[in-house]
Amino acid sequence: MAAAATASYAEPDASAIPWPTKPVRIIVPVAPGGSADKLTRTLADRLGTLWGQSVVVENVPGASGTIGAAKAAKAAPDGHTLLQQGEGMTLNGLLFAKLPYDSQKSFAPIIKAVVNPQVLVVNPSTGLHTLDQYIAQARAKPQSISVALPGNGGIAHVAHEILSQRTGARVNYIPYSGGGPATLDVLGGHADATLITLAAVTEYVRAGKLRALAVTTPYRSEALPDVPTVAEAGVPGFAVESWQGYFAPAGTPRQVIEKINSDMRAVLQAPDVRAQLEKLGFKVAGGTSRDLAQSLRAERPFYAKTINAAGLMQQ
Numbered sequence: 492m493a494a495a496a497t498a499s500y501a502e503p504d505a506s507a508i509p510w511p512t513k514p515v516r517i518i519v520p521v522a523p524g525g526s527a528d529k530l531t532r533t534l535a536d537r538l539g540t541l542w543g544q545s546v547v548v549e550n551v552p553g554a555s556g557t558i559g560a561a562k563a564a565k566a567a568p569d570g571h572t573l574l575q576q577g578e579g580m581t582l583n584g585l586l587f588a589k590l591p592y593d594s595q596k597s598f599a600p601i602i603k604a605v606v607n608p609q610v611l612v613v614n615p616s617t618g619l620h621t622l623d624q625y626i627a628q629a630r631a632k633p634q635s636i637s638v639a640l641p642g643n644g645g646i647a648h649v650a651h652e653i654l655s656q657r658t659g660a661r662v663n664y665i666p667y668s669g670g671g672p673a674t675l676d677v678l679g680g681h682a683d684a685t686l687i688t689l690a691a692v693t694e695y696v697r698a699g700k701l702r703a704l705a706v707t708t709p710y711r712s713e714a715l716p717d718v719p720t721v722a723e724a725g726v727p728g729f730a731v732e733s734w735q736g737y738f739a740p741a742g743t744p745r746q747v748i749e750k751i752n753s754d755m756r757a758v759l760q761a762p763d764v765r766a767q768l769e770k771l772g773f774k775v776a777g778g779t780s781r782d783l784a785q786s787l788r789a790e791r792p793f794y795a796k797t798i799n800a801a802g803l804m805q806q
Contacts, residue, residue, distance in 0.1 A: 508746045510570055514545040517737070519575045520559025522552040524671025525641060526688035526771075530605060530735055531575050533767060537758045552668040555642045557583055557590055564592035568742035570751060574598065577735040578646050581791050585798050586644040587805055598738040600783035602752045604759060605773040606734045608706035609650050610689040610718065615702050617683050622705045622724035625684070629660035636662045639673035639682035644803055647686040649794060650707050650731040652801040657726050677701065688733060689714060689772035707731040714772035734776065736783055752780050 515538070519531050528550065535546040551559030556579045566572035576598075584594030592598075613619045617636075619628065629636050640648050643666035654660060665682055667673040670691040676682045678700055685692075686707075693714050695701040703718040709730040711720060721729040737755065739748060756777045758764055765775050798804060 508744075508750050510747050510750060511542050511544045513571055514547055515539075515542065515571050515573065516547045516549055516566075517573045517575055518559045518563045519548055519550050520552065520556035520563075520579075521550065521642065522667075522669030522671050523550050524674070524691075525669045526607065526690040526773075527575050527577070527735055528669075528671070529690060529771065530768070530773065533764065534604070534755065534758055537761065537764060538754065541754055541758065555579065555583055555586070555644045557587065557592075560594075560598075561591040563738070564597040564740055566740050568599075568740040568744075570739055570743050570747035572740065573601070573751070574738045575735065576738055578733060578790060578794070579642075580738070581787055582644060582646065582649060582794055582798070585791070585795050586803055595787075597741050599741055599743050599748055600780050600787065601737040601739055601748055602755050602780060603734050603736040603776045603778055603783045603786060604755065605736075605768060606732055606776050607773050608689045608708040608712050609647055609686050609731060609733050610692065610696075610706045610712075610715070610772075611651075611684060611686045611704045611721075612677065612692050612696060612701040613684040613704060614677050614680050614682075615699070616680055619684075619704065620702065622719075622721065622726075625704055626654075626658045626660045626725070629655075629662050630658070633661035634663045636684060637682045638662045638664050639676050639685040640664050640666045641670035641673045641685065641687055641691075642666060642668070644805070646731070646733045648803070649797055649801075650733075651686050652803065653731060653797050654721065654726065654729065656797070656800060657729060674701075688735075690768075693770075693772045707733070712772050714770060734786075736776075748780050 539546040563574035673685045677685045696703045705721045705724045759775050
């Protein structure tokens with residue numbers, strides 16, 4: 492009897508779960524054209540084929556990603572609405588006193604899809620060629636460099652604040668609704684620089700339309716191997732590693748979470764997809780849903796220190 496009872500409570504094989512039963516929507520909480528959008532659209536086609544259902548990418552930009560996250564949090568917890576999000580899940584919980592969702596309870600982590608450098612790029616017309624020159628100007632003439640931010644309070648903002656706290660550099664931040672619009676204004680000379688996910692600007696750097704000064708990770712990117720790290724370029728110990736992943740509304744069945752995780756890992760590891768992402772500057776991550784949950788817990792105190800020191804929290 493005991494053995495039978497135990498068997499009745501065993502978790503079913505995730506591959507046998509009758510999911511999806513309708514199109515899957517992935518909410519990307521930034522404007523089209525940025526790295527998050529490129530990543531999700533790269534995965535969506537392959538996932539649609541694997542799942543036998545359409546995978547629709549819906550861009551819902553605004554308020555540092557909180558509008559899109561709020562929409563995802565209110566969706567039915569059945570796995571048919573997912574949220575693309577990165578460290579913004581942690582940052583927004585620290586930046587905003589009030590959110591239309593609970594950043595630690597409203598979502599179920601699925602997978603950390605990729606890690607990626609943030610890269611500081613400038614319009615070549617600025618005449619800035621190195622990070623030393625950038626910092627020197629930002630210290631000698633505070634606010635003289637305009638920095639287009641792909642979201643107020645996002646990872647780029649926080650990473651630049653870490654740089655400012657370490658070096659005394661002071662710039663003029665201009666927030667945008669996402670990486671795409673921010674990049675376009677730097678390309679057009681309407682802003683001097685942006686600190687942004689490398690995958691969003693790799694092709695512009697290779698074409699000479701933007702000049703990369705440094706990447707934020709403790710290692711160089713294979714996509715742009717000649718670009719030094721911030722630590723190599725004169726700020727020892729500096730390291731900020733951004734990431735992007737996927738979440739479901741809280742309450743989504745564990746078996747569905749594990750199926751999505753397994754299928755996303757398979758797509759990320761497909762040789763052609765992996766090569767495409769690495770060429771853009773992403774580094775494929777993967778791992779379990781529990782790995783992502785642990786990562787979220789670990790990064791919170793690191794970012795809280797910078798946000799508190801910079802006074803970035805908004806009421």
